[in-house]
Amino acid sequence: MTPVAKKKYRVETDSIGTKKIPLSAYYGIQTARAVDNFPITGVSIAHYPQLLRSLAYIKRAAAKANHSLGLLNSRKKRAIAGACAEIIAGSFHSDFVVDVIQGGAGTSTNMNANEVIANRGLELLGKKRGEYDSLHPLNDVNLSQSTNDVYPTAVKLAAYFLLEELAESVEYSAEVFDEKSIEFSDVLTMGRTQLQDAVPMMLGQSFSAYAVTLREDIQRIGEAMKLLAEMNLGATAIGTGINTPPGYAEEMRKILSADTGIQFITAPDLVEATQDTGVFVFVSSILKRLALKLSKISDDLRLLSSGPIAGFGEIMLPPMQAGSSIMPGKVNPVIPEAMNQISFRVIGNDLTVTLAAASGQLQLNAFEPIIALSIFESARMLKDGCRILADRCVRGITADAERCRANVERSPGLATLLNPFIGYERAASIAKECLKTGRPVYDLVLEKGWMDKKSLDNLMPMHTTVTSRRRNGSRKENSRLTSKERSRR
Numbered sequence: 001m002t003p004v005a006k007k008k009y010r011v012e013t014d015s016i017g018t019k020k021i022p023l024s025a026y027y028g029i030q031t032a033r034a035v036d037n038f039p040i041t042g043v044s045i046a047h048y049p050q051l052l053r054s055l056a057y058i059k060r061a062a063a064k065a066n067h068s069l070g071l072l073n074s075r076k077k078r079a080i081a082g083a084c085a086e087i088i089a090g091s092f093h094s095d096f097v098v099d100v101i102q103g104g105a106g107t108s109t110n111m112n113a114n115e116v117i118a119n120r121g122l123e124l125l126g127k128k129r130g131e132y133d134s135l136h137p138l139n140d141v142n143l144s145q146s147t148n149d150v151y152p153t154a155v156k157l158a159a160y161f162l163l164e165e166l167a168e169s170v171e172y173s174a175e176v177f178d179e180k181s182i183e184f185s186d187v188l189t190m191g192r193t194q195l196q197d198a199v200p201m202m203l204g205q206s207f208s209a210y211a212v213t214l215r216e217d218i219q220r221i222g223e224a225m226k227l228l229a230e231m232n233l234g235a236t237a238i239g240t241g242i243n244t245p246p247g248y249a250e251e252m253r254k255i256l257s258a259d260t261g262i263q264f265i266t267a268p269d270l271v272e273a274t275q276d277t278g279v280f281v282f283v284s285s286i287l288k289r290l291a292l293k294l295s296k297i298s299d300d301l302r303l304l305s306s307g308p309i310a311g312f313g314e315i316m317l318p319p320m321q322a323g324s325s326i327m328p329g330k331v332n333p334v335i336p337e338a339m340n341q342i343s344f345r346v347i348g349n350d351l352t353v354t355l356a357a358a359s360g361q362l363q364l365n366a367f368e369p370i371i372a373l374s375i376f377e378s379a380r381m382l383k384d385g386c387r388i389l390a391d392r393c394v395r396g397i398t399a400d401a402e403r404c405r406a407n408v409e410r411s412p413g414l415a416t417l418l419n420p421f422i423g424y425e426r427a428a429s430i431a432k433e434c435l436k437t438g439r440p441v442y443d444l445v446l447e448k449g450w451m452d453k454k455s456l457d458n459l460m461p462m463h464t465t466v467t468s469r470r471r472n473g474s475r476k477e478n479s480r481l482t483s484k485e486r487s488r489r
Contacts, residue, residue, distance in 0.1 A: 008022065009022055010130045012028050012029035012032075012130055013029070014029045014030060016033070019033065023129070025119075026092055026095040026116045026120055026129065027096075027112055027116055027119070028115035028119065028130070028137060029115075030111035030112075030115060031098055031111055031116075034102060035097055037102075037103070037108075038098065038099040038101065038102045040101045042099075044096060044098060045096050045097075045100055045109055046093045046094060046097070047100065048100075048158060048380075049093060050157075050159075050162055050376070051154060051158040052096055052113075053087070053158070054153075054154040054155075054161070055110075055113040055154045056083075056084040056088045056113070056117070057088065057157065057256060057260055058145075058153055058157070058233070058256065059080065059084050059114075059117055059150075060080065060081050060085065060088075060259065061233075061252055061255040061256045062144060062145055062252065063076070063077045063080035064077065064251075065248055065251040066143050068251055069247060069248060069251065071143060071144065072140065075125065076140050078124075079122070079124045079135055080117055080118075080121050080141055082120075082121065083116075083118075083121040084117060087116070092116055092120060095112075095116045096112050096113070096116065100372070100373045101373060102369050103366070104147070104366070105147060105151065105365070105366045105367075105368055105369070106151030106152075106368050106369055106372075109151060110142070110145075110150050111137070111147075113141075113150075114137035114141045117137075117141050118135050118137040121135045121141070122134060144234075144243060144244045144245065144248050146236040146237045148235065148237055148238065148274055148364055149234065149235040149236055150233070152232060152368060153232060155280075155371070155372040155375075156229075156230075157228070157262070158372075158376065159228055159376070160225055160229065160262060162380060162383070163221050163225050163228070163283070163379060165383050166379050166382055166386075167218050167221045169382070169383045169386040169387050170217060170218050170221070170382075170386050171214075171215070171218055172386065172390060173214055173386040173387065173389060173390040174210075174211040174212075174214040174215050175211070176390040176391075176394045176395050177207045177208070177211035177214070177394060178208065180394060180395075180397060181204040181205070181206075181207040181208035181211065183204070184202065184203040184207060185202055185204035186204075187203035187204065187401045187404055187405075188201075188401075188404060188408050189201060189202070189203045189206075189314060189408060190404075190407050190411050190413055197411040198416070199416045199417070200413070200414065200417075203314070203399055203404060206300070210297050213293050214290075217286065217289060217293065220286045221286060224282060224286050227282060227283075228279060229262055229263060230265050230267050230279070231252075231253070231256070231265070232266075232267050232270050232273035232274050233253070233256070234250075234266065234270065235249075235267075235273060235274045238271060238274055238364065239269070239271030239273065239274040239275070239363065249266050253265070271363065274363060274364060275360060275362070275365060276365075277356070277357040277368065278357070280353055280368075280371045280372075280375060281353060281354060281357045284350045284353040284354070284375055284378065285350060287350065287375065287378040288346055288347055290382055291342065291378070291382060292343065292347070294339055294342070294382070294386070295339065295344075297336075297339075297389075298336035298339040298340050298389070301315070301317065301333065301336045301393065301394075302333045302337070305397075313403060314399065314400055314403055314404045314407070315397050315398065315399050315400070316398045316399075317331075317335070317397055318393065318395075318397065319331040320392060321334060333393075335389055335392050336389070336393060338385070338388065339385050339389050342381045342385040345377070349374035349375070349378045352370060352371075353371050356368075356370050356371045357371065410438065410440060411441075412430075412431035412435045412441065413431075414440075414460065415430045415431035415441050417459055417460065418430065418441070418445065418451070418459075421450075421455070421459070422450045422451065426450060430445060430448075442460055
């Protein structure tokens with residue numbers, strides 16, 4: 001006799017018809033249809049675990065709220081809450097299989113969550129997957145909800161988690177720049193404006209400025225996180241709260257705040273909150289701002305390290321890999337180049353968010369999936385890029401102090417220091433003669449008798465170095481403080 005083949009699938013039914021679902025799958029028919037409909041990027045929502053955790057937090061809060069308001073029995077509440085707890089802990093993420101880009105304003109993502117939670121909940125109840133009479137993805141897991149309040153809230157919560165991680169990475173990078181500012185505090189170099197010699201400065205001042213500018217955006221990230229804590233849960237389809245019991249929105253706010261430790265507020269106008277995507281535009285603009293700063297810093301590092309002979313050559317980046325398949329010994333600034341490319345992508349993502357936000361119609365924006373993907377991708381790349389830049393580039397930078405100093409001593413930019421003492425016209429003539437003859441400004445001024453040696457010695461680079469050493473004491477003290485202590489000061 002031929003052995004009976006073991007059944008490998010179950011059959012599920014929806015309003016469109018029936019479909020075979022693998023027995024091993026925790027997702028169901030709605031998810032399977034979405035997989036067929038949207039084979040777009042090849043990247044599933046599981047790529048962003050922060051989103052899956054956020055969905056599970058919301059679904060668990062809804063089960064608790066519905067039970068508290070008498071809509072869901074204790075048995076079903078426990079099953080849903082138990083499944084959500086496992087997803088929050090990292091289980092079953094491989095069953096979140098819908099593409100990150102999808103039509104339907106995030107409906108496929110919400111359905112995917114409903115089905116995984118329902119089928120895992122069924123197992124916790126001692127039932128088989130697909131036995132929805134005992135626990136239904138829509139009637140129970142999605143009770144009192146709509147994609148239109150669940151999905152945007154989940155995106156906001158996931159973005160909140162990502163921005164938290166990003167802020168830590170930015171602070172880490174700033175601290176590495178601080179360390180370098182101290183290391184290079186006695187390295188005299190020439191500051192430039194419009195790529196032309198300007199006035200002398202200490203190399204450490206450039207690195208300190210990088211730390212300061214990055215920390216400015218940590219503050220902006222914090223502002224964005226506060227805005228992300230406004231939710232529209234309880235709005236359901238368009239903000240009117242249809243199919244929710246009295247008190248549901250407030251119950252959800254309290255439970256979700258307690259579960260996540262984030263102080264959520266309910267939007268004052270749920271109709272407005274359901275159609276508006278302004279918060280995502282704000283978040284994306286901050287990510288773009290940070291990307292622009294990191295790209296500018298990377299450009300500076302590449303320029304200052306250019307050469308090593310026919311370039312600036314004032315700093316040396318740590319060699320990370322061979323730079324050419326044809327030019328032996330060539331080493332490229334690959335880490336700053338990677339940071340530049342991350343920044344370009346973030347700028348493009350910001351344009352995508354802008355266009356998607358502008359294209360929402362009437363009571364809903366259907367393009368929140370691409371908004372979510374753009375923000376998630378940007379935040380994640382910047383988070384990783386900051387640490388890579390800090391660890392694999394900035395931390396290993398060295399300076400050619402002699403070359404830096406020689407450039408200063410030969411530069412006509414030193415003539416700027418003379419303005420208060422010999423006047424602009426004389427200083428300009430000295431600068432031109434320095435450039436023409438190659439003779440140092442110091443020697444030319446002495447030769448012309450426009451200042452005495454003692455005055456010049458106090459004014460020129462030696463004076464600048466002494467001043468820097470005085471300032472360095474307070475900077476070293478500040479560097480020993482933690483970031484929290486610095487902010488308190």
